[in-house]
Amino acid sequence: MPSHTDKIYENELRELREKLLAMGAKVELAIASSVRALVERDTALARKVEEDDTEINREEVDIDDCCRRILALRQPAGSDLRFITTALKIVTDLERMGDLAVNIAERVVDLNAAPQLGSYADIVKLADLAQAQLKHALDAFVDGNPSAAQVVLKGDELVDAVYLKVFNELVGLMLEDSKNIRRATALMFVAKHLERLADHATNVAEMVIYMVKGTDVRHPHSRGLAEE
Amino acid sequence: MTAAVKIDVARLDAWFGRVHAVKGVSIQVPERGVLAVIGPSGCGKSTFLRCLNRMHELVPGARAAGRVLLDGDDVYGGSVDPVLLRRRVGMVFQRPNPFPAMSIRDNVIAGLKLNGLPRDTDEVLERCLTQAALWDEVKDRLGGSPLALSGGQQQRLCIARALAVEPEVLLMDEPASALDPIATARIEELIHELKERYTIVLVTHNMQQAARTSDLTAFFYLGELVECGPTEQIFTNPKESRTEDYVTGKFG
Structure with a gap:
């Protein structure tokens, strides 16, 4: 693939890509840590996830600045323009994922203060799926691979199915004994946050398809237009 | 809404002596439309323009072949x-x-x-x-x-x-x-x-100007029309990789 005649511009685009990936890696770590804090009952780790989020927030602002600067000074077109608009959108998804990891960590702090309720096996399964969704979405972004992104879109169905299973299990625990309600509700929030995380990964994947192919697959309406 | 075609260019070739400056260009411009022609220096865009009102032939040794219709009438017709x-x-x-x-x-x-x-x-x-x-x-x-x-x-x-x-x-x-x-x-x-x-x-030469002012944009390279399409498409999602390289600044 040819590179830009203007090498400084080429570097600016490369730096932006690297910043997004670095931020994505931090978000992946935050999610993994928040779930590990639950499974290993490591409250200190949960608190660390909360603290580390400030760094993710800082990177969001930095990436926004980068995009604005390129838009103002370079007037990008074609695939560069699609890359910048994609970056502006997925940075918001990544930041939101960081917040969700913090939300999970907050619940984990409460949960770890009480005895464990039931097995966490399905929550771990849900967490693994959500993390894999994000990882694959980011890989698709790095490789500019729309078919890999398409796999992420398909993968969301399984996430939703596992979420529903966890939800029903927790409702069962609540019905069994009202003393379970507090912890089961907290776990339900954890599960919901994981399910939302996967939705944000789906958003990233949709934007990758737009970035590479220029077609908007986010909604049935825009999909229809794209197929015309 | 489909506007009537005002200018209909088909297989237009133009030469300066032996230099083949415009090669087999076909393009249609709708009535009351704005067509922007972009491309690097020497790509034939000005020559193309000058063929449309037969100013090209004013240059000694220059000639053109092909068809340029204005409202359906050939501007190179004998009686024009x-x-x-x-x-x-x-x-x-x-x-x-x-x-x-x-x-x-x-x-x-x-x-x-x-x-x-x-x-x-x-x-x-x-x-x-x-x-x-x-x-x-x-x-x-x-x-x-x-x-x-x-x-x-x-x-x-x-x-x-x-x-x-x-x-x-x-x-x-x-x-x-x-x-x-x-x-x-x-x-x-x-x-x-x-x-x-x-x-x-x-x-x-100003691509932002083409983007701001035109309905259609044509990209010329080495005398050929590489791509012509709605301006928004040319600047956000061109079909041809050479157009993509040009509008993103990856040429040369």
Whole structure:
């Protein structure tokens, strides 16, 4: 693939890509840590996830600045323009994922203060799926691979199915004994946050398809237009 | 809504002596549309433009082949008078070129004088200068020299001069490249207003200008038309990789 005649511009685009990936890696770590804090009952780790989020927030602002600067000074077109608009959108998804990891960590702090309720096996399964969704979405972004992104879109169905299973299990625990309600509700929030995380990964994947192919697959309406 | 085709170019070739400057270009410009032609220097875009009103053949050794239809009639047809054709297809050049020895008034009506004066030159004068967005700035000094005008004003004077003979098509070859950003913005605004009445073909090196002003953009490279499509598509999602490389700055 040819590179830009203007090498400084080429570097600016490369730096932006690297910043997004670095931020994505931090978000992946935050999610993994928040779930590990639950499974290993490591409250200190949960608190660390909360603290580390400030760094993710800082990177969001930095990436926004980068995009604005390129838009103002370079007037990008074609695939560069699609890359910048994609970056502006997925940075918001990544930041939101960081917040969700913090939300999970907050619940984990409460949960770890009480005895464990039931097995966490399905929550771990849900967490693994959500993390894999994000990882694959980011890989698709790095490789500019729309078919890999398409796999992420398909993968969301399984996430939703596992979420529903966890939800029903927790409702069962609540019905069994009202003393379970507090912890089961907290776990339900954890599960919901994981399910939302996967939705944000789906958003990233949709934007990758737009970035590479220029077609908007986010909604049935825009999909229809794209197929015309 | 499908507008009628104003200019229909099919398999156009143009040469300067042995140099094949335009190679088999086919393009359609809808009535009251703005076509921007972009491409690196020497890609044939200005030559293409000059074939549309048969100015290309004025260069010694230059010739053109193929078909250029204006409202369905071949401009290269045997019975066509190139001088009359150029009244229908006016031209605005890169450097403002008002006639220096004439007043502002005489510049605007110069084309009319050649063709016999109309009944009411004052009416033509005001109409053309108004359409060229210059009237308010010069109405009190119509007898003055055009050289006292700024570059942007001179260019608008040249546009007014082109409009005086009531053309149907305006060809613009880098009309704003010698102007500052404010004067450029006025020319671009003027293009928006003029497309209400005229079909415009604009050659420009300024890709943002093409993006801002045109409905269709054609990308030329080495004399060939690489791609022509809706301007928004050319600048957000071009089909051809050579177009993509050019609009993203990956050439050479």
